Amino acid sequence: MSANFEKIAHVARGMLKDPSKKYKPFQGVHLPNRQWPGRVITKAPRWLSTDLRDGNQALPDPMNGEEKLRYFKLLCNLGFKEIEVGFPSASQTDFAFVRHLVETPGLIPDDVTISALSPSRDHLITRTIEALRGSKNATLHLYNAVSPLFRDVVFRNSKQETLELAKKGAKAVTMATKHAAESTPTNWGFQYSPETFSDAEPDFSLEVCEAVKSIWKPTLAKPIIFNLPATVEMSTPNTYADLIEYFSTQISEREKVCVSLHPHNDRGTAVAAAELGQLAGADRVEGCLFGNGERTGNVDLVTLAFNLYTQGVYPNLDFSKLDEVIRITEACNKINVHPRHPYAGNLVFTAFSGSHQDAISKGLRAYDDRKDVDPTWKVPYLPLDPHDVNSEYAAIIRVNSQSGKGGVAYLLKTNRGLDLPRALQVEFGAVVKDYSDNKGKELTIGEISDLFNTTYLLEFPGRFSLNDYTLSSNGPRSKSISCVVDVKGKNAGRCVIEGSGNGPMSAVVDALRRQFNIAFDIGQYSEHAIGSGNSVKAASYVEVKFNNTSFWGVGIDDDVTSSGLKAVMSAISRAATEGAK
Numbered sequence: 398m399s400a401n402f403e404k405i406a407h408v409a410r411g412m413l414k415d416p417s418k419k420y421k422p423f424q425g426v427h428l429p430n431r432q433w434p435g436r437v438i439t440k441a442p443r444w445l446s447t448d449l450r451d452g453n454q455a456l457p458d459p460m461n462g463e464e465k466l467r468y469f470k471l472l473c474n475l476g477f478k479e480i481e482v483g484f485p486s487a488s489q490t491d492f493a494f495v496r497h498l499v500e501t502p503g504l505i506p507d508d509v510t511i512s513a514l515s516p517s518r519d520h521l522i523t524r525t526i527e528a529l530r531g532s533k534n535a536t537l538h539l540y541n542a543v544s545p546l547f548r549d550v551v552f553r554n555s556k557q558e559t560l561e562l563a564k565k566g567a568k569a570v571t572m573a574t575k576h577a578a579e580s581t582p583t584n585w586g587f588q589y590s591p592e593t594f595s596d597a598e599p600d601f602s603l604e605v606c607e608a609v610k611s612i613w614k615p616t617l618a619k620p621i622i623f624n625l626p627a628t629v630e631m632s633t634p635n636t637y638a639d640l641i642e643y644f645s646t647q648i649s650e651r652e653k654v655c656v657s658l659h660p661h662n663d664r665g666t667a668v669a670a671a672e673l674g675q676l677a678g679a680d681r682v683e684g685c686l687f688g689n690g691e692r693t694g695n696v697d698l699v700t701l702a703f704n705l706y707t708q709g710v711y712p713n714l715d716f717s718k719l720d721e722v723i724r725i726t727e728a729c730n731k732i733n734v735h736p737r738h739p740y741a742g743n744l745v746f747t748a749f750s751g752s753h754q755d756a757i758s759k760g761l762r763a764y765d766d767r768k769d770v771d772p773t774w775k776v777p778y779l780p781l782d783p784h785d786v787n788s789e790y791a792a793i794i795r796v797n798s799q800s801g802k803g804g805v806a807y808l809l810k811t812n813r814g815l816d817l818p819r820a821l822q823v824e825f826g827a828v829v830k831d832y833s834d835n836k837g838k839e840l841t842i843g844e845i846s847d848l849f850n851t852t853y854l855l856e857f858p859g860r861f862s863l864n865d866y867t868l869s870s871n872g873p874r875s876k877s878i879s880c881v882v883d884v885k886g887k888n889a890g891r892c893v894i895e896g897s898g899n900g901p902m903s904a905v906v907d908a909l910r911r912q913f914n915i916a917f918d919i920g921q922y923s924e925h926a927i928g929s930g931n932s933v934k935a936a937s938y939v940e941v942k943f944n945n946t947s948f949w950g951v952g953i954d955d956d957v958t959s960s961g962l963k964a965v966m967s968a969i970s971r972a973a974t975e976g977a978k
């Protein structure tokens with residue numbers, strides 16, 4: 398055997414220039430009158446989480462009982478009403494876990510149905526029913542593969558033998574559940590999966606399902622679940638939808654049948670297959686959180702749920718605390734959620750690039766301004782409001798050398814309440830870009846904030862800093878100012894400067910010109926409050942112009958006049974430093 402593997406590995410190395418001899422295109426069902434392309438999904442399907450079965454069987458280290466219980470509780474809290482809790486005939490861990498659920502009062506909510514999977518083998522069916530018996534609601538899930546490949550290679554069975562295997566299993570299930578019902582009051586449901594449905598002849602899948610149905614005899618009140626797995630995803634998702642529509646329209650007594658999907662993600666299109674499958678008539682979807690499961694995984698139920706939600710359809714699953722869901726699934730599965738995972742990855746609400754940040758921050762501002770009259774979510778680049786999954790807006794915008802002024806300004810606004818005028822955004826954006834380019838890494842908000850303080854001399858004063866001031870009025874448009882100014886560098890020391898003008902700004906310009914012979918004009922000026930109540934502060938931004946060169950200054954103080962004067966000192970100190978360079 399090992400010699401064979403070596404040989405295959407040797408022959409198969411490298412991609413073929415002409416793969417057409419080795420790989421054949423999938424032949425789908427002929428369905429010229431297909432209806433699904435014209436439909437829209439308007440309601441959530443029935444969901445079944447198979448995290449504890451298909452997900453668990455695919456883990457390098459399957460969950461232990463404690464982890465399974467934690468996961469089960471999570472699934473119940475999220476709103477799942479059908480949960481496949483394991484493959485109890487496979488291991489004592491699974492069997493004991495299912496018994497623990499059943500035997501511990503209150504663990505399984507009354508409206509939750511647990512289900513367990515069994516191959517079509519008598520002793521395994523008996524053991525599975527042994528595990529489930531006593532649960533208020535339980536689904537016995539029977540499966541056997543029906544495709545030609547499995548018939549030929551795995552089972553070496555004819556079609557007839559495959560059909561007989563399914564019938565034998567179905568009969569064994571009927572017998573065993575009847576027997577179990579004599580001693581325990583379980584409300585039994587039945588599910589059959591023609592495994593490898595996606596690669597089977599559609600008419601043969603139908604034939605097997607009809608045979609199982611005639612044994613289980615579903616009613617309107619107790620429909621049978623036919624779960625039609627894309628055990629392996631075979632082709633583009635439309636081909637799966639065709640198979641589902643074909644099955645859904647051809648199966649007899651459709652009203653007594655729940656058509657269920659179980660898409661795997663081999664081609665990366667399980668989500669699309671599940672959505673098109675619903676258009677094609679399916680009522681129910683099986684999958685796992687974040688797409689865990691065999692190989693490339695089962696369909697991701699989180700993505701499916703949010704795909705509905707962002708079309709305005711409530712999915713009947715509540716992922717409000719998405720961070721907690723991620724934490725628990727990562728801990729139990731020991732597999733991390735990818736940072737780019739739809740809706741859930743820790744980078745999916747994050748923009749580093751300047752034009753994205755600009756559009757997002759404008760979009761968020763526009764949304765905030767109009768949401769009371771029009772709550773429709775329309776923000777560039779963000780299909781979901783991060784608040785709906787408890788994410789902080791601050792996490793959306795992160796800064797590196799690809800970022801622009803808008804993102805930086807957004808962070809200063811959200812983290813420090815500083816609403817920078819556009820021209821100052823441009824100036825400081827360039828400062829941040831230089832800094833991050835040199836650093837070659839993402840900047841934290843702490844670093845950006847420190848850089849802002851250093852650049853605009855908010856913590857360590859520059860050449861000129863305001864110590865105190867007195868303002869007096871000489872009439873309606875005439876003010877005199879006296880400022881105590883600390884000077885660093887040349888002529889260092891403390892001095893008092895005096896001047897007058899039609900307001901405090903023009904008065905301080907006059908005072909600086911008189912005392913230090915500094916001639917400049919005030920360009921743009923703006924101020925705003927930061928915070929509210931007793932702790933309110935004022936932030937002032939001023940542009941000073943020396944000939945054609947402008948420098949921005951920033952001042953923050955409890956007192957609004959003081960913040961303006963500080964902004965002037967900040968600007969002229971920066972000009973003095975730049976002039977000295």
Ligand SMILES: CC(=O)SCCNC(=O)CCNC(=O)[C@H](O)C(C)(C)COP(=O)(O)OP(=O)(O)OC[C@H]1O[C@@H](n2cnc3c(N)ncnc32)[C@H](O)[C@@H]1OP(=O)(O)O
Binds near residue numbers: 484487488691
């Ligand atoms: C697509 C899916 O995810 S299906 C679910 C798959 N999950 C699992 O297999 C997890 C748990 N499985 C197990 O623990 C084991 O495989 C068991 C307990 C079920 C069976 O173990 P074993 O008896 O040692 O059999 P083993 O796993 O080696 O091989 C499977 C055998 O069952 C047969 N088989 C496979 N599926 C089925 C089925 N649905 N119904 C009946 N027989 C089946 C195979 O043909 C093979 O038969 P063979 O021994 O005559 O060749």
Ligand SMILES: CC(C)C(=O)C(=O)O
Binds near residue numbers: 451514626627
């Ligand atoms: C048993 C079935 C439902 C399955 O897991 C699959 O085919 O992928």
